[in-house]
Amino acid sequence: MPRDFYATSAQVLPIILLAFLWDSRFLENIATESRSVRRLDPEKGVLFWTRRRVRIYSLFVATTITINIGICLLVLVGLVGDSPLVRGLVLGGTTLALATLLTRAYVEIIKATGRLPSPDGTHADQPTGRLPSADSIKTDE
Template sequence: MRRDFYATVAQVLPVLLLALVFESRHLERIGGQRRRLRREDPENGVRFWTKGRVRVYTMSVAVIVLSDVGLCVLALAGSVPDSAPLRGFVAAGVMLTLATLLFRISVDVMGATRELQTRTGSDR
């Protein structure tokens, strides 16, 4: 049963990492934006997610995901014994990845629909 957990996580996390980093236009969009803090640019500034913070957060998530995958492979190979802390770390990495993906999807959807409202002047 626990082998299935590690095997599933080892297969799912790379797909989620691909969705977070490589398959989205999120990083391309941020690269083309000026992302100064709101106190520096009250009209167009961001509240928290400056380019530096996005860089650190995205790299941190990528390191955690890759660590999780590596630990899953090591657990499947029998090199790392199964334990509650290991399962907790792996599960926390999955939850962090899913929460990050949900946040990014939410921001993209809200931004796309807000743009539509501005363009058409309707609430659709």
């Protein structure tokens, strides 16, 4: 039974890592976004997730996932024994990865479908992201 846990984790964690870093253009978005603190840019500034904090957290999560993959492989080849501590490390790393991925999904969904206040004070469903212009849509004519 524990062997299945490590084998499954070793297969799932790289997919989570790929989804975390390269899916939905995360790195490109971070590189192009202005992430100054709110006190310097009250209109578009961020409360907590400055570029430096995003970099540190992203590197921490990527490192944690990679270490967990390595631990799983070491257990599978028999170089590290199964123990509650090792299972806890892998489970903790997997939980961190999944929670981070869920948070990213939540933020992206809200950003793409967020509600903007209308001039009359009510909320209207309007996308907050940029939509393609009519000129950029190619048709087969």
